[in-house]
Amino acid sequence: MTLFDGSYPFYPNTRTPFPFNTTLVLIISVFLNVLAMFILILPGIRGKGRFFWLLRVITSLFIGAVILSVNFTRDWEIGWVTANTSYKAFSRTMVNAEIGLHIGLAGVNITLVGNPVNQINETINYNEHFAWHLGADYTCIYADSLAKGLPSPILYVAEKFSKHSPCGVHSQYRISGHYTSVTLWLAFCTWLISNMLFSMPILLYGSYMILLTAALLICSLLFFSVARNSPMCTIRFGPASLQTVYGASFWLTLATGLLCFLLGLGVIILNSVQPEKLKLVFNLSEEGREEEEEEGPVQRSLRDKASSSEQDMLLAPLSEHCKVMITQL
Known part of the structure; x- marks a missing residue:
C-alpha cells in the first residue's frame, strides 16, 4: 500500500457492507414458518370460525415478530x-x-x-x-x-x-437503549402470556395482558425519546449538516402499541356488551349448534331414531319392574 499503486498508506482494501441483518432474517423466517404450520391446519376448522381463527393468528404473530425484531434493528x-x-x-x-x-x-x-x-x-x-x-x-x-x-x-x-x-x-444513548430493550423484552413476555390466556380461554385476563403489552411498548418509546431529545453537537460537512429523525423501527413500535391497545380495549368492550359475539370470534360458541347446521336431514333423522331407541332400551327394565309391582299389589 503506497501512493504509487493508487492507495494511501495505512488503509487496507475497501470493505463492502453486508447486505442485510442476519438476526432479522432469522426472526422473520421463524415466524413465517410458524404461520405456515398454522395455515396447514386451517382446513380442519369448520364454519365461520376459520376466518376469525386465521385473523387472530396473523395479528398475534405480527405483534410478536415486531416486538422481537425491533430489539435488533438499527x-x-x-x-x-x-x-x-x-x-x-x-x-x-x-x-x-x-x-x-x-x-x-x-x-x-x-x-x-x-x-x-x-x-x-x-x-x-x-x-x-x-x-x-x-x-x-x-x-x-x-x-x-x-x-x-x-x-x-x-x-x-x-x-x-x-x-x-x-x-x-454517549451515556444518554447507551442507558436509554438499554432500558428500551429491557422494556421490549418485558412486552414480549406479556405478549406470550396473553396468547396463553386467550387459548385457555380466559379472555378478560388476556385482554388485560395485551393492554399491558401496549403500555410497555409506549414506555419503550418514551425511554428512547429521552436520548433523542438530548442536546447534540452539530455534525457538519462543510456547509451541509447531518440532521436526524425518528426511523422506521420507532414508528413501527408505536403502531404496534396502538394496535395492542385497540385489541385489548375491544375485547373488554365486547366481553361486557356482547359476550356471544366475542365467543364467536374466539371459537367458543356451542359446538352442537354448528354440527346441527352442517348435518343434512337424513343424518339428523338417523340420529334422532338412534337416540329414541337408546331411550326405549333404558326404559324397558323400568317398565318390567312396574308390571311386577302391580301384579303383587
Missing part, C-alpha cells in the same frame, strides 16, 4: 447528508458522498456511499457498526477503527458518540 433514529468531504486523513482529495447515520438500541451504524461509488480509483461503500451496549467497549471499538484507517467522515461521526466527546450523548 434504524430507531436515522439521518443522512450529501456533501463534498475529505476521504482520508493527511490528504486534500475531496469526494462527493452520502453520509448516513443509523442509531439503534445497541449501537450506531455509519454509512459512507460515494456518488458515484467508484471515485479516486476506489469503491466508496462503507457500513461500520459501533456498539455501545453494556457488554461492549465503544472506546476500544473506536480505537480499532482508527488503527484500521477507516475514512475520515466515518471516524468524524463516530467520534461525536464517543465517551470523551464534548457532545456528551
Whole structure:
C-alpha cells in the first residue's frame, strides 16, 4: 500500500457492507414458518370460525415478530447528508458522498456511499457498526477503527458518540437503549402470556395482558425519546449538516402499541356488551349448534331414531319392574 499503486498508506482494501441483518432474517423466517404450520391446519376448522381463527393468528404473530425484531434493528433514529468531504486523513482529495447515520438500541451504524461509488480509483461503500451496549467497549471499538484507517467522515461521526466527546450523548444513548430493550423484552413476555390466556380461554385476563403489552411498548418509546431529545453537537460537512429523525423501527413500535391497545380495549368492550359475539370470534360458541347446521336431514333423522331407541332400551327394565309391582299389589 503506497501512493504509487493508487492507495494511501495505512488503509487496507475497501470493505463492502453486508447486505442485510442476519438476526432479522432469522426472526422473520421463524415466524413465517410458524404461520405456515398454522395455515396447514386451517382446513380442519369448520364454519365461520376459520376466518376469525386465521385473523387472530396473523395479528398475534405480527405483534410478536415486531416486538422481537425491533430489539435488533438499527434504524430507531436515522439521518443522512450529501456533501463534498475529505476521504482520508493527511490528504486534500475531496469526494462527493452520502453520509448516513443509523442509531439503534445497541449501537450506531455509519454509512459512507460515494456518488458515484467508484471515485479516486476506489469503491466508496462503507457500513461500520459501533456498539455501545453494556457488554461492549465503544472506546476500544473506536480505537480499532482508527488503527484500521477507516475514512475520515466515518471516524468524524463516530467520534461525536464517543465517551470523551464534548457532545456528551454517549451515556444518554447507551442507558436509554438499554432500558428500551429491557422494556421490549418485558412486552414480549406479556405478549406470550396473553396468547396463553386467550387459548385457555380466559379472555378478560388476556385482554388485560395485551393492554399491558401496549403500555410497555409506549414506555419503550418514551425511554428512547429521552436520548433523542438530548442536546447534540452539530455534525457538519462543510456547509451541509447531518440532521436526524425518528426511523422506521420507532414508528413501527408505536403502531404496534396502538394496535395492542385497540385489541385489548375491544375485547373488554365486547366481553361486557356482547359476550356471544366475542365467543364467536374466539371459537367458543356451542359446538352442537354448528354440527346441527352442517348435518343434512337424513343424518339428523338417523340420529334422532338412534337416540329414541337408546331411550326405549333404558326404559324397558323400568317398565318390567312396574308390571311386577302391580301384579303383587
